[in-house]
Amino acid sequence: MESVVTEKEAYRILEKVRQECEKRLNEVKENTKGIIVSYFSEQIKKCEERIKEYRERMRESPNYEKLIRMEEGKMRRYREEIKKKLKELDNEYMFTGFHELIGLAVIIRREGGEEGDIRRIVEKAGMEAALEYERRRAGGDIENLEKIRDVSDSLRGYDIESFDRVIEVKSFKTTGPVELTSHEWQTASRMGDIYWLYVVENALTEPRIHTIQNPVERFRDRVKRIPIIDYRYVIENWKEQANGN
Numbered sequence: 001m002e003s004v005v006t007e008k009e010a011y012r013i014l015e016k017v018r019q020e021c022e023k024r025l026n027e028v029k030e031n032t033k034g035i036i037v038s039y040f041s042e043q044i045k046k047c048e049e050r051i052k053e054y055r056e057r058m059r060e061s062p063n064y065e066k067l068i069r070m071e072e073g074k075m076r077r078y079r080e081e082i083k084k085k086l087k088e089l090d091n092e093y094m095f096t097g098f099h100e101l102i103g104l105a106v107i108i109r110r111e112g113g114e115e116g117d118i119r120r121i122v123e124k125a126g127m128e129a130a131l132e133y134e135r136r137r138a139g140g141d142i143e144n145l146e147k148i149r150d151v152s153d154s155l156r157g158y159d160i161e162s163f164d165r166v167i168e169v170k171s172f173k174t175t176g177p178v179e180l181t182s183h184e185w186q187t188a189s190r191m192g193d194i195y196w197l198y199v200v201e202n203a204l205t206e207p208r209i210h211t212i213q214n215p216v217e218r219f220r221d222r223v224k225r226i227p228i229i230d231y232r233y234v235i236e237n238w239k240e241q242a243n244g245n
């Protein structure tokens with residue numbers, strides 16, 4: 001009877017997890033859509049402003065007509081890109097729930113000791129520096145300031161959502177090579193110019209932030225793809241050895 005109750009409780013928990021995952025994925029999708037629309041809308045607005053300027057200066061030179069056509073072409077491409085990106089997002093975040101109970105496990109978190117503590121302190125300092133950088137970039141625009149959020153605990157493939165970009169933050173006590181996970185790299189590849197990498201050097205003393213737009217495109221030919229290999233050490237005759245045979 002106890003095993004039946006335990007199994008029912010496990011399925012109840014799994015269903016709750018599934019629902020929460022679906023909810024969070026939808027939140028990520030909608031937030032990402034907002035950022036994409038905001039980014040391309042800003043680019044279209046800049047095109048419209050340039051077109052207005054060129055039309056006002058048409059009498060000065062016939063070359064402005066050509067420039068106007070170029071800006072109109074950019075606007076069409078931006079609108080097509082919005083539709084393409086939004087469609088990709090809908091497909092990317094399509095959720096199909098399925099779960100099957102194969103066992104129960106207790107997970108005990110192992111702390112990383114002093115080195116792990118220092119790493120977390122550095123990461124926190126780097127995040128604060130990056131968030132402050134974004135607040136300064138937003139200036140006094142209240143609407144933009146409200147869009148700056150720390151989402152590093154949400155496993156979205158980036159750490160910060162800002163008003164016109166998403167940002168992955170890599171922090172160093174001094175400096176070092178930047179490592180992106182497969183999830184971060186794939187997210188950056190999917191989001192293109194909207195995805196920024198902020199590398200924070202000297203995070204604990206005088207933070208220096210390097211901002212890199214579209215790191216996949218920037219470093220595609222120089223990045224090193226390193227597989228992570230884990231080993232299991234199996235001792236089948238451990239009892240014989242333990243007994244001294």
